[in-house]
Amino acid sequence: MGYSGAMLTERPAMPTERPQHTAPIETDEVTVVVATRNRWDRLAETVPHHRAPVILVDNASDNIGYVPGVDLVRLEKNQGAAARNVGVRCARTPYVAFADDDSYWTPGSLAAAAALMRAHPRTGLLAAQVLVGPDQRLDPVSAAMAAAPLGTPSGAAGPAILGFLACAVVVRRDAFLAAGGFQPRLFVYGEEALLAMDLAAAGHELSYVRRLGVRHLPRPAGRDVNARLRREVRNRVLTAALRRPPAVTARIVAAAFRECPRGAAQAVLDLPWALCHRRRLPVAVESGLTRLAMVSSSSAA
Incomplete structure (x- = not known):
């Protein structure tokens, strides 16, 4: 593939149809990129919900698991959030959705995001509403975006934003790559802010769209x-x-x-x-x- 420290791992022979437990593909214009490390149990829960092709980027896990129906990219060292950059370079669709190993996009959201991207060519990033946990609590970041403190520009897909949750955005692939993606030096936690600034600085609109949905199912145990x-x-x-x-x-x-x-x-x-x-x-x-x-x-x- 020509990517430093990465190789695309071929899937085992699979049926021509996706496994029955996997959601049907609703758009071929979006690739879902998921970065993970040592959390294969969570992937087994969330990946089957994605309704678009999935590229799974493994951040040098101690042991490699198996998730059917995905393209697996194995990294030789943990690159943190920058692992998503590798997945975006591997994608061949005009738009890329990010997800964490404990999140997934709700039915209809990816197809709707693709339609919005087509209709709004200045849009570089769309942020979805995030509902957290089994009781589907509204994420505070989504609530802040919905308040629209920056207003809604004329003709935009939704309220303007200058930040986002990485597990809940769809990006225009070319715009993401031109902006440099996630900065490797930041590794993880708060890596979104710099990318949001750089996309906006390049003239792209960043919009919050409430009807796009992501479910986030975090487990707090074990986190420092x-x-x-x-x-x-x-x-x-x-x-x-x-x-x-x-x-x-x-x-x-x-x-x-x-x-x-x-x-x-x-x-x-x-x-x-x-x-x-x-x-x-x-x-x-x-x-x-x-x-x-x-x-x-x-x-x-």
């Missing part, structure tokens, strides 16, 4: 909450250093040290790298981010 916080704070600081004005970055760094000193200190170690790759955002994008920060501060007060 403190490690996640450190990574999120680190990535927030680095993302600011990469794209935001110095005054804004300084405020984010100060807040990071108050919230999680260890995470902020980890970011400081990578600041020389971030400053070497720094690129200012267009005024309109920076203004949108400032507006979102103000709304968030008002809500928290």
Whole structure:
């Protein structure tokens, strides 16, 4: 395939029809890309729900499992969120949907997303509504997007956004690749913010569409909450250093040290790298981010 550290693994011989327990394909314009590591039990639950071809990118799991009806890409080392970039490069459809190993797209959503992408050529990313757990609680991020603090541009597919949940978006493949995909240096947790900025900076519309649906079924057991916080704070600081004005970055760094000193200190170690790759955002994008920060501060007060 020509991808560093990756190889496309051929599936075992399969019937010409998809297995009966797998949902029927509803669109051939979308590929679902799922990145995973050591969670094959979850994949067995979620992958059969996807109603489009699936590329499964394995982040160097300790043991390789088997999920029928997918194309498997095995990575030699754990690339975190950047593993999705490999899946997008392997895809041959104009649009790519992301899912986690504990999430899936609801019936009709992928076909509807493809139709919206065709109808809105300026759209680079569509974000779906996420319902969490067996009781289908509305994810707070979806609620914030639905409030539409940035408004709905004329002719857009939905309210404008400048962030997203990676398990619940459909992207225009060419736009995603041109923007560079997910930054490998950020690894995981909060990796979406930089990509959202870069897509918007390139002139693409990012829209929230409530009628697109994703079910997220996380299991909290076994997750290191403190490690996640450190990574999120680190990535927030680095993302600011990469794209935001110095005054804004300084405020984010100060807040990071108050919230999680260890995470902020980890970011400081990578600041020389971030400053070497720094690129200012267009005024309109920076203004949108400032507006979102103000709304968030008002809500928290």
